[in-house]
Amino acid sequence: MNVATPCDPQEYEASMQLAALFFLQRHQAEHLGNDQLLFSRAVQHLTGSLEVPLHISEKLVTRAYGEMKCRSKRHQLDVEASSTSVAVVTDPSSGLTWAVPVNLIYERIINAADNRRLRLVTP
Template sequence: MNSTEVLPRDYREQMQKAALEFLCRHQGEHLGDELHLFERTCDYLVNRMEVPAFMALRLAHLAMTQLAERPGRIVVDRAASDAERACLVNSFTGESAFVPLRLLPHRLQVGLAATSL
């Protein structure tokens, strides 16, 4: 007899996949603020996917770990950035490029300027 009941592991995997997809869609909005991206992912899981809050924290953490392990992710090197330029690094190749802060979103400019003081 076939059962249509979702097994707990399948549910966890599907919700983790949903969290990872959310992270991929929104990571560009939070280049300098991974904590805010994490919080948004948790909110998405709880409010849109109806995942219990305790589970959403763990799933968001696992999804962020998966995202960080993906090749070719662009990250901000705060140590190499200065008051006028941000250093963006391709995590897969190690290539870096300096981008004028004025070309980045305002919230990222403020975040980088605060760390360079």
């Protein structure tokens, strides 16, 4: 299937990320407990059906996956209040705000021994 790409690369990426998000949402119930397979299928969908290059597909599916997982959560990152060393997280419904040092996020989440990362795996 040939897909005409818009002239604006940001618009193209946004539309392909949206396609990835819709794919993830449609097929999530088929892969309960196996997000890795869902992730891989979404990448294959973008590369195979929409002819998105693999490296771009992986990036866009990663973003879409994060968006899908966070949509049900009400907490948000306050970008304007955050800095390079502190992430400010807000809960709009309760009005609560938390300032979390970035180094703490790195130590406890990113660099944690049990951190699982999504990677492309062919079934």
